[in-house]
Amino acid sequence: MAEELYASPISQPSRAVHWLCKVNNYPIDYKYTDSGKGATRTEEFLQLNPMGKIPVLKDGDFVLSESHAIMIYLADKHGWEKWCPKDLKIRARITEYMNWHHHNARRSSEIFINQFFVNIGRSKPSIEASLKRKDQTIGDIFRILEFWLRHGNLYLVSATEPTVVDLSCYNEVVQLEVMGLLTDVEDKFPKVAAWLKRMKDLPYHDEMLAPMINMAASTKAIGNVFQVLCPTRNYGVGTRVTRKIWSKFPEPTYWEITRIHPSPDLKHGKVFGRFTFRGKTDPVEKRINVPLKKDWVFAEL
Template sequence: MAAGRFVEVYLDLLSQPCRAVHILLDRTGIPQRVRSVALRKGEHRSPEFTELNPLQKVPVMVDNGFVLTESDAILKYLATKYNIPEHWYPRQPERRARVDEYTAWHHSNTRPHAATVFILEVLVPAQTGSQVDEGRLTRALSQLDGTLDNLESMFLRRQPFLCGDDITVADLLAICELMQPVGGGRDVLQQRPQLQRWRSRVQAAVGDSFDRAHAVLYGVRDRRKAKL
């Protein structure tokens, strides 16, 4: 990267995809400037941000005037363009296809199912003052269990990471989603030793970047716990 150049990213670290982007940037040392966009304050609906991303969603990346939205695209762009270890998004076609296979599946499975648990248990009660809808939560947890079964049987199988022997951007997207219910004090991997070991390997692979990205989520958990 040319001297003085940096990637500008617009993030809210309560957002799972934003955390995945943050971890990759932090861990790989790609020069970056983080712009905070507080979704809870409606900052994503400001005229300035809407001009940047008319869809009014985070994350957004700006690299030398090139604007890119969607975490999956941002992660793969960064891993392709910048001089970071190849394992994040392998160049070898079959290994890269394994990452693409997971990320295509992710958006209809891991992402919505883990997010729904957090929405029902934390966001809806916080925004409306209502009690948790236990019936809907039970159904959401059942759907998430099916996703966790598939993660174990289809993607992890006997390998240490979702797409092979080393960490990739697929692991970042997945772990950030599965951490989201922690904001409500719920560890959805508690009864899943295989996935717990995978989570530990991901944390070891990214080091302190993991907790830095999740500090906001831990804060939500701790404040909620203090009120109970």
């Protein structure tokens, strides 16, 4: 019986584990787990992983968390030696990378998430301050990757074949490319740029990355909707909205946006929110029935 993998394609560590299974044609029992909807906070899930994080592997009565531990376990169990070689020195390099990963390559996700919030109009001073340091952070990460790719190495810990390290690292740093933040990587880090291209040739690349790419594209679309409406301001989820015809109502009267579904042409959209009238907020999210158009007046109250 195949192991159960609790994961999500939006989760970088989850993608790395699932991709390892796919390239080895292994039919893992994939349990889609949407952390955004609270699936990792249920009592059932917390019995598997009290940290409330994905991915989680369940092999009979044995439960394992942390993507690196899961990948090594699966590779050793099923004999995927190409992806996790037994060679003592290569295995030591894999361990070296995995210790480095959490406070270095993983910072790519912080940049990605911060850019995500900016794109949907949820920026704040701490996010903007972090993004001002993004070039330095990316440089710090990529300098180490460039060093590991020296001497003609095609991959991070192996001269000729990708390993679990490449799957783990790529799923982090490719997000920066998706967000358009790697404009000068070929000039500054040519070995890393070549490695990124090689990783795109791996089987199942597009399938594994599609959900994340689509999510990033949708945030850009939301940002474009608000640029059409008012190019000098950023608006998004959490913005409080008033409309001219509501001016006869006493303050505070407004909608607080909770969801936005932009139209394909990025000029209109469906908006959902909660209405506050005379200081009382309706707890139920409702469709704002007036189409999102240029006659709306936006104000952060």
